[in-house]
Amino acid sequence: MRGVVMYTAGDVRVEEREDPKILKPTDAIIRLTATCICGSDLWPYRGVEPVDHQVMGHEYVGVVEEVGADVKNVKVGDFVVGSFVISDNTCEICRSGFQSKCVHAEFTSQIGTQAEKARIPYADGTLVPTPGRPDEDLIPSLLAASDVLGTGWFAAVAAQAGPGKTVAVVGDGAVGLMAVLAAKQLGAERIIAMSRHPERQALARFYGATDIVEERGEEGVAKIKELTNGLGAHSVVEAVGTQESFMQAVGATRGGGHLGYVGVNYDVAIPGLELFFAGIHTLGGPAPVRRFLPDLIQLIWDRTIDPGKVFDLTLPLEQAAEGYKAMDERRATKVLLTL
């Protein structure tokens, strides 16, 4: 089969890889319908994270081709969406809603879903079948549920976005935009998107942002306070993962408020004293997307939400290298790869 391999930073190739096989009775093999490139794939691409002939990709939708003997909830021919983290969905941690910390958790980035096929461990606990074969135009939205939508949704839930709340979203990448969508669906009263890019501002407004703040860092914090009677937002989403964005998010949260952070915090060191005196709730990390998948699939199926708009460039898998380049140069927010 064909699949993406990152040889070194900046060197992405599509080449022949071995077809995946059932290794355990809880595995399933899926043939991908679509996959995509994640903001976090840019970390190794840019040399922030070491990389050496690594298979790439962790987002996926597709059709089940084969299942192991113990798989019961999905069957050959099902169209499925899966989380970017493998989970058994039965352990104590999964049952508490934190499938991304499942005792059997494994990142699908190790599997490399930017490929024609993929082996999904714990298929029953990881994959969710759609109500039927989806219309073509729903594919991007279902694919978004696999990570960016699920992650943005988790961030908004972690920030306790809801009725009567003012939500500030730090980061206008795909996850930030999905957090705006989630905050809207969760009933937030006011949604402030922090963005400097006109096209992303427009998309943020499409998804439900009521206000745009262009300032960053301390100026950004001051602006959020100005918009909230000096108190700060009830709910803040951090969807970037740099020192500046994290502290901007901490500063924008009111005392006793909630910060949900989903940007991967490479090289971030949080000053303990500053966090202490902020007096805020925080919850973050790899999102337990599996918790939300059934509901998200239904919202997409019913055409209540349209997360697929977050893909602004579609390329065939063979042109993955160009997709990485476009995202690295910020010519694209998120790239969908077709198969």
Next chain:
Amino acid sequence: MRGVVMYTAGDVRVEEREDPKILKPTDAIIRLTATCICGSDLWPYRGVEPVDHQVMGHEYVGVVEEVGADVKNVKVGDFVVGSFVISDNTCEICRSGFQSKCVHAEFTSQIGTQAEKARIPYADGTLVPTPGRPDEDLIPSLLAASDVLGTGWFAAVAAQAGPGKTVAVVGDGAVGLMAVLAAKQLGAERIIAMSRHPERQALARFYGATDIVEERGEEGVAKIKELTNGLGAHSVVEAVGTQESFMQAVGATRGGGHLGYVGVNYDVAIPGLELFFAGIHTLGGPAPVRRFLPDLIQLIWDRTIDPGKVFDLTLPLEQAAEGYKAMDERRATKVLLTL
């Protein structure tokens, strides 16, 4: 009046200070019945925090001597307990239960309650009268409510201690011990106190600890995991405030679990990536003691809890210097000063 002043690190004196006066119509003047020395008073004493002729003390119980024209909820002659943070108890932040982040918040450490009298701003929002004049033996417990009990209680609530939960408490100082008491009252199933000191272990068991762990750092984390099927505790309280203790607390919390931290985090830098992949809830900072005071006073009044046992040395105010020395040398856990 007589009051404590810290001239420089390690130099504590009791000297004549000016009597406090009503400055605003929302003020009250109280005559202290008892006050005490806090673990956080050791920061300047040890030179970690700069100090220059600073009035000291932020915990207090006493009798109202005078009230400003706008004070309605407390009257002259009332016996009162107050939080170590001033709050109006009416602003939006206070109404959400975070009185320590009140828009009028002020630390009573600036007022210096290690003294015969103190001026308490926003008396209506800060002070809570007891049901009557307390018996002598209840004074230490009521005094504990002013900070250490209220802070330990908040930490346990922040960690979501409750029925069915395993709670680990990092720190065997007064606040850690009070968190053990709180976890017990909140119905926790198992309470693990992390302590190396035999007398403090005994007190932890008195307050409800079911297990003691002597190991620290990574070994301490390993021990907590061993006691919890490899998962970590549902609820962890951090009541020390060093880099090691904070990361020990993070490591001891299971995925999706709750960490309540109340140790003041001087010089702590939290590695963002480690916190991210822990996937835990956190809530910390100066405790909103005022939220809990009415309930805590009632529990003490009914003799349901006995937090006063945390004081293991009682001295007259005039011997405050010896009290600081005893705590600094860990000869005492917490020193009560009588007036």
